[in-house]
Amino acid sequence: MEGYYAYAQVRKYGRLKSERRLRVEEENPLVCDYEGSDYQKQFWECGGREYEDRAEAIALRRLTPSAGDRLLEVGAGAGRNTHRFEGFRQVVLLDYARSQLALAQQRLGASDRYLYVEADAYRLPFAQGVFDAVAMIRTIHHMVDPLAVLIQIHHVLCCEGLFLLEYANKRNVKAIARWILKKQTWNPFDRQPVEFAKLNFDFHPAAIQVWLGEAGFKITRQLTVSHFRLDWLKQRVPLKVLVSLDSCLQWTGNWWQLSPSVFIQSVATGERRPAPEGAFWRCPICDSVDIEKANQGLHCLGCQRLWPLRDGIYDFKEPLTT
Numbered sequence: 277m278e279g280y281y282a283y284a285q286v287r288k289y290g291r292l293k294s295e296r297r298l299r300v301e302e303e304n305p306l307v308c309d310y311e312g313s314d315y316q317k318q319f320w321e322c323g324g325r326e327y328e329d330r331a332e333a334i335a336l337r338r339l340t341p342s343a344g345d346r347l348l349e350v351g352a353g354a355g356r357n358t359h360r361f362e363g364f365r366q367v368v369l370l371d372y373a374r375s376q377l378a379l380a381q382q383r384l385g386a387s388d389r390y391l392y393v394e395a396d397a398y399r400l401p402f403a404q405g406v407f408d409a410v411a412m413i414r415t416i417h418h419m420v421d422p423l424a425v426l427i428q429i430h431h432v433l434c435c436e437g438l439f440l441l442e443y444a445n446k447r448n449v450k451a452i453a454r455w456i457l458k459k460q461t462w463n464p465f466d467r468q469p470v471e472f473a474k475l476n477f478d479f480h481p482a483a484i485q486v487w488l489g490e491a492g493f494k495i496t497r498q499l500t501v502s503h504f505r506l507d508w509l510k511q512r513v514p515l516k517v518l519v520s521l522d523s524c525l526q527w528t529g530n531w532w533q534l535s536p537s538v539f540i541q542s543v544a545t546g547e548r549r550p551a552p553e554g555a556f557w558r559c560p561i562c563d564s565v566d567i568e569k570a571n572q573g574l575h576c577l578g579c580q581r582l583w584p585l586r587d588g589i590y591d592f593k594e595p596l597t598t
């Protein structure tokens with residue numbers, strides 16, 4: 277917490293650096309690692325989150341095009357949302373945790389339709405402009421440096437590429453009520469992020485909107501989601517009713533954002549140099565896009581590292597040759 281605030285003071289809201297940097301300011305920002313976690317089972321399958329899951333499905337259906345070429349899912353986890361991008365020819369699932377990708381692979385199977393990539397979102401291993409869409413759901417709330425990740429995503433999107441972002445909104449009705457009743461110390465109207473648990477951040481809508489603009493995105497649509505995320509409501513009101521009400525209220529997202537979860541659809545703006553013909557991967561160490569297939573994975577001709585492919589998962593965290 278203390279570390280984060282020291283960092284936030286350097287880059288105060290509204291006065292962020294605007295250069296197009298691909299490297300993050302901190303050498304190694306902390307990453308929230310779900311390796312070995314039973315999050316999928318505990319939180320989604322046994323955690324009474326059916327209302328949230330259904331509300332998110334509706335929002336994604338409204339924001340996702342019915343057809344497309346290649347979509348990148350940043351923080352794909354165990355692939356809970358991947359089937360919701362069925363109109364795309366190929367979906368690339370990226371996560372920091374190999375065990376989560378293995379779960380996704382069990383769910384979705386091994387085929388050319390899905391690529392599984394173990395990598396750091398601060399160093400996306402893809403060439404410029406190779407995706408026509410990116411989705412990042414329930415992931416940015418683990419980011420110490422959200423702007424750095426947004427700039428990475430902008431880099432890998434093609435011109436006018438689509439970006440679907442979900443973030444946890446600190447300025448929600450429950451937080452406002454708790455603050456007024458003095459049951460919560462942090463101010464939901466303050467634009468600084470709040471780290472409510474280690475590496476779990478809630479963001480102010482205005483901060484997210486500024487970062488998107490800084491990274492080169494133009495917002496096209498916003499949906500507010502999970503308005504009724506209160507246990508006593510979920511226990512008393514039928515699921516179908518809550519989901520239907522949420523579905524109606526989602527449309528108000530363009531005007532105000534007071535729900536705990538917000539979905540933003542935006543497009544990547546600005547001129548960009550297309551990647552060289554045939555380039556898809558980018559070495560996260562040396563930035564070379566000169567990468568060829570090798571027996572055990574991908575060979576970077578820039579730094580001679582070998583990024584292994586093991587059990588159908590590309591590993592961009594631990595090269596074999598250094």
Ligand SMILES: [Zn+2]
Nearest residue numbers: 559562576579
């Ligand atoms: Zn390299």
